[in-house]
Amino acid sequence: xxxxxxxxxxxTVPLPRGAxxxxxIEGLSLDVAPGxxxxxxxxxxxxxxxxxxxxxxxxxxxxxxxxxxxxxQGENVLxxxxxxxxxxxxxxxxxxxxxxxxxxxxVLxxxxxxxxxLKAHSERLNAExxxxxxxxxxxxxHLPDPPSLARAYPHQLSGGQRQRVMIAMALANDPALIxxxxxxxxxxxxxxxxILKLLKELQARRDAGILFITHDFGxxxxxxDRVVVMQKxxxxxxxxxxxxxxxxxxxxxxxxxxxxxKAEPPPPRPRQPPAAPILAVRDLTKTYGGRGLFGGGRAVxxxxxxxxxxxxxxxxxxxxxxxxxxxTLARCIARFVDPSAGHIRVGGDDIAHxxxxxxxxxxxxxxxxxxDPYRSLNPRRTVGQAIIEGPMNYGLxxxxxxxRAARLIDLVGLDAGALGRYPHxxSGGQRQRIAIARALAMxxxxxxxxxxxxxxxxxxxRQVLELLEDLRERLNLSILFITHDxxxxxxxxxxxxxxxxxxxxxxxxxxxxxxxPRHAYTQALFAAxxxxxxxxxxxxxx
Amino acid sequence: xxxxxxxxxxxTLPVMGVVAVIVFLLLRLAPGDPAAILAGDAASPEQIAExxxxxxxxxxxxxxxxxxxxxxxxxDLGSSIISNQPVAKLILDRIEPTLALATTTILFAVLVAVPxxxxxxxxxxxxxxRMVMAISVLGFSVPVFVLGYLLIFGFAxxxxxxxxxxxxxxxxxxxxxxSRLILPTLTLSVIYIALIARxxxxxxxxVLGEDYIRTARAKGIGETQVLWRHALRNAAVPVISVIxxxxxxxxxxxxxxxxxxxxPGLGRLTVDSVLARDYPxxxxxxxxxxxxxxxxxxxxxLTYLLFDPRIRY
Numbered sequence: 001x002x003x004x005x006x007x008x009x010x011x012t013v014p015l016p017r018g019a020x021x022x023x024x025i026e027g028l029s030l031d032v033a034p035g036x037x038x039x040x041x042x043x044x045x046x047x048x049x050x051x052x053x054x055x056x057x058x059x060x061x062x063x064x065x066x067x068x069x070x071x072x073q074g075e076n077v078l079x080x081x082x083x084x085x086x087x088x089x090x091x092x093x094x095x096x097x098x099x100x101x102x103x104x105x106x107v108l109x110x111x112x113x114x115x116x117x118l119k120a121h122s123e124r125l126n127a128e129x130x131x132x133x134x135x136x137x138x139x140x141x142h143l144p145d146p147p148s149l150a151r152a153y154p155h156q157l158s159g160g161q162r163q164r165v166m167i168a169m170a171l172a173n174d175p176a177l178i179x180x181x182x183x184x185x186x187x188x189x190x191x192x193x194x195i196l197k198l199l200k201e202l203q204a205r206r207d208a209g210i211l212f213i214t215h216d217f218g219x220x221x222x223x224x225d226r227v228v229v230m231q232k233x234x235x236x237x238x239x240x241x242x243x244x245x246x247x248x249x250x251x252x253x254x255x256x257x258x259x260x261x262k263a264e265p266p267p268p269r270p271r272q273p274p275a276a277p278i279l280a281v282r283d284l285t286k287t288y289g290g291r292g293l294f295g296g297g298r299a300v301x302x303x304x305x306x307x308x309x310x311x312x313x314x315x316x317x318x319x320x321x322x323x324x325x326x327x328t329l330a331r332c333i334a335r336f337v338d339p340s341a342g343h344i345r346v347g348g349d350d351i352a353h354x355x356x357x358x359x360x361x362x363x364x365x366x367x368x369x370x371x372d373p374y375r376s377l378n379p380r381r382t383v384g385q386a387i388i389e390g391p392m393n394y395g396l397x398x399x400x401x402x403x404r405a406a407r408l409i410d411l412v413g414l415d416a417g418a419l420g421r422y423p424h425x426x427s428g429g430q431r432q433r434i435a436i437a438r439a440l441a442m443x444x445x446x447x448x449x450x451x452x453x454x455x456x457x458x459x460x461x462r463q464v465l466e467l468l469e470d471l472r473e474r475l476n477l478s479i480l481f482i483t484h485d486x487x488x489x490x491x492x493x494x495x496x497x498x499x500x501x502x503x504x505x506x507x508x509x510x511x512x513x514x515x516x517p518r519h520a521y522t523q524a525l526f527a528a529x530x531x532x533x534x535x536x537x538x539x540x541x542x
Numbered sequence: 543x544x545x546x547x548x549x550x551x552x553x554t555l556p557v558m559g560v561v562a563v564i565v566f567l568l569l570r571l572a573p574g575d576p577a578a579i580l581a582g583d584a585a586s587p588e589q590i591a592e593x594x595x596x597x598x599x600x601x602x603x604x605x606x607x608x609x610x611x612x613x614x615x616x617x618d619l620g621s622s623i624i625s626n627q628p629v630a631k632l633i634l635d636r637i638e639p640t641l642a643l644a645t646t647t648i649l650f651a652v653l654v655a656v657p658x659x660x661x662x663x664x665x666x667x668x669x670x671x672r673m674v675m676a677i678s679v680l681g682f683s684v685p686v687f688v689l690g691y692l693l694i695f696g697f698a699x700x701x702x703x704x705x706x707x708x709x710x711x712x713x714x715x716x717x718x719x720x721s722r723l724i725l726p727t728l729t730l731s732v733i734y735i736a737l738i739a740r741x742x743x744x745x746x747x748x749v750l751g752e753d754y755i756r757t758a759r760a761k762g763i764g765e766t767q768v769l770w771r772h773a774l775r776n777a778a779v780p781v782i783s784v785i786x787x788x789x790x791x792x793x794x795x796x797x798x799x800x801x802x803x804x805x806p807g808l809g810r811l812t813v814d815s816v817l818a819r820d821y822p823x824x825x826x827x828x829x830x831x832x833x834x835x836x837x838x839x840x841x842x843x844l845t846y847l848l849f850d851p852r853i854r855y
Contacts, residue, residue: 058759104757107850166757
């Protein structure tokens with residue numbers, strides 16, 4: 001066997017006192033061979049990102065490895081001095097980060113940021129040679145028109161383009177090891193598929209080892225040669241991608257794989273007899289900008305003549321990538337933003353253009369659950385206060401509101417003691433349960449869930465989806481479920497709407513839409529979504 | 543861009559119009575009668591009435607306002623009711639010391655405060671940081687006149703290295719000019735040093751926590767480069783905002799300092815005119831200040847363009 005480019009031996013990184021466990025990483029050992037892609041998989045808090053930072057020597061001072069070694073081509077990066085470590089970073093090992101939106105310096109041109117990498121490590125190259133190399137690199141990652149792109153600033157590029165720039169930067173000095181920390185998590189599925197393809201192609205050409213950090217088993221099955229599963233700082237399973245995905249040994253791995261939503265819709269729920277729609281949207285249009293102080297300005301059409309109806313008790317999924325207008329649609333219906341034109345009928349009344357005062361009775365009837373449970377609850381108010389505030393605004397007595405809150409908190413699977421505690425005492429999944437209870441306390445006609453499970457780990461995601469399934473049966477909820485994730489949509493939604501550029505391009509019952517997508521964009525979305533090899537294999541055998 | 547500048551310049555007109563109305567009304571509503579002050583203690587009511595009529599102050603307020611605005615539109619700021627000199631000439635005579643003091647103060651403050659703030663952020667949590675913060679608290683707390691008199695006592699009276707007060711134009715030599723500005727500049731700049739150093743520190747600290755700083759470190763770039771190339775330019779916009787605010791506040795700041803150091807500038811002119819109820823002079827000076835304020839703000843907005851490519855007008 002060839003010598004590994006990276007060899008982590010018995011690495012332990014203690015957490016500061018008072019943390020929920022003693023060590024961020026405990027006794028971790030793993031190898032990355034040249035030309036190999038090793039995926040480190042785990043949920044949030046598993047220590048996978050700490051591992052990546054430790055290899056790069058980028059851990060914050062409060063996290064200092066206490067034992068073990070990290071050998072980069074035989075050289076222990078934990079022992080070398082600061083100057084040597086700086087030499088290694090960017091030349092022998094390079095990193096691609098999760099957030100392409102924030103990982104590039106906004107005030108420096110893209111070309112200059114790649115050039116900096118060459119300047120720091122390839123002293124032999126003169127300015128002209130460096131410039132040629134920058135253009136080569138931009139072409140290598142398939143960016144269009146390298147000369148003009150090198151002169152662009154990061155904000156002028158899309159997320160996928162920025163991530164390509166990050167990859168070009170990482171490749172600049174032909175590193176032996178590339179660490180990719182959730183490099184596609186912030187991207188749309190179609191962009192993700194392109195970036196994964198690019199990474200595979202480059203790695204095959206350059207023979208670099210890649211340590212690929214991800215939480216997504218779909219991504220793992222697309223790209224990994226070997227898989228390392230981490231739980232609470234420990235390695236719990238390791239093996240070839242086929243072995244781990246098809247025959248997971250450790251219960252945690254089995255649970256993680258089982259929790260991944262299948263891109264297979266369950267059999268449709270019995271349809272209720274058609275009734276008057278509870279929410280009907282007609283020709284809804286929203287245009288941003290275009291009315292500056294001196295006229296002119298750019299107008300952006302976020303929603304372009306959208307029409308649909310939501311039946312009582314139905315779960316309607318709205319699927320699309322970033323910029324498709326799905327969130328604007330949610331905000332227009334909830335009237336957080338004012339639509340430019342069109343109608344929104346709730347019951348029999350059109351609320352698209354009514355005044356804030358006239359809107360008040362309808363606020364109660366449409367409630368929303370937001371994406372980020374860490375930011376959607378006021379940190380200074382207890383859970384109980386958060387839940388009873390809405391109903392009390394609409395005239396319910398404090399006692400009645402508290403009684404309702406107690407009933408709801410039980411319904412979403414938390415104990416009554418939760419009402420007196422503050423949001424920071426809860427995990428992400430628990431907070432999302434609280435957010436659901438808060439929305440339900442208003443006894444809404446329509447519940448809008450805007451990427452409500454996207455920020456959650458798969459195992460937690462599954463629990464919250466189960467909760468929503470359970471609640472809609474019990475309470476006959478009408479749900480507008482907005483998501484970028486086809487797998488999640490497949491599981492929960494009766495009917496789907498696919499959005500692109502502010503318009504609805506396809507609409508239909510989930511089952512038939514999955515079986516037979518007609519629009520080219522829907523087909524592209526399905527093609528790009530990471531597939532689980534394990535699921536396919538299981539079906540083939542079972 | 544050119545359209546933006548033109549638009550902003552055009553927008554100064556309504557702003558100054560509003561300022562003109564408010565200043566005019568406030569002065570008329572404030573107690574005190576310029577005619578009575580002009581006539582002196584021994585004047586009879588008839589004499590005062592006669593002076594009032596001569597100054598046009600017996601006219602209805604609307605008539606007075608219209609005649610003032612009418613002349614203003616032709617570029618005539620009117621004449622002082624005390625000295626009878628044109629307001630424009632009074633302002634021109636007094637503008638040089640004020641401009642000189644304002645310039646040296648802002649330059650000195652920026653040159654001292656920005657490095658202090660950057661050092662404090664870089665050595666965040668160490669004694670360097672704590673010292674800069676202590677200096678900053680002190681700078682905010684010391685009243686201008688106390689500091690001014692302490693400096694005069696120390697440097698001018700005890701050490702005798704600098705003149706006590708007064709102003710000499712730069713046309714009469716650089717050292718005489720500068721030597722008389724050193725103490726007023728020190729006095730006036732202390733609060734701006736405190737303000738700008740604090741803003742710089744928090745701005746740089748915030749930027750140092752950004753993802754692209756981590757990226758820069760992952761590239762294997764030296765720490766000095768990380769600070770110079772990646773952090774400072776990104777931290778500049780809030781600092782420039784506060785410097786602009788400082789320039790605007792300076793306009794009121796010069797009043798006390800000019801009095802302490804006996805500089806014959808616009809601040810002193812304002813105070814003297816207010817005490818004498820010299821309406822045309824007060825109106826003229828305040829209109830000038832408001833125009834300067836608007837222009838400084840425009841200059842600041844344009845400066846952002848140099849630092850942040852994302853800003854477009």
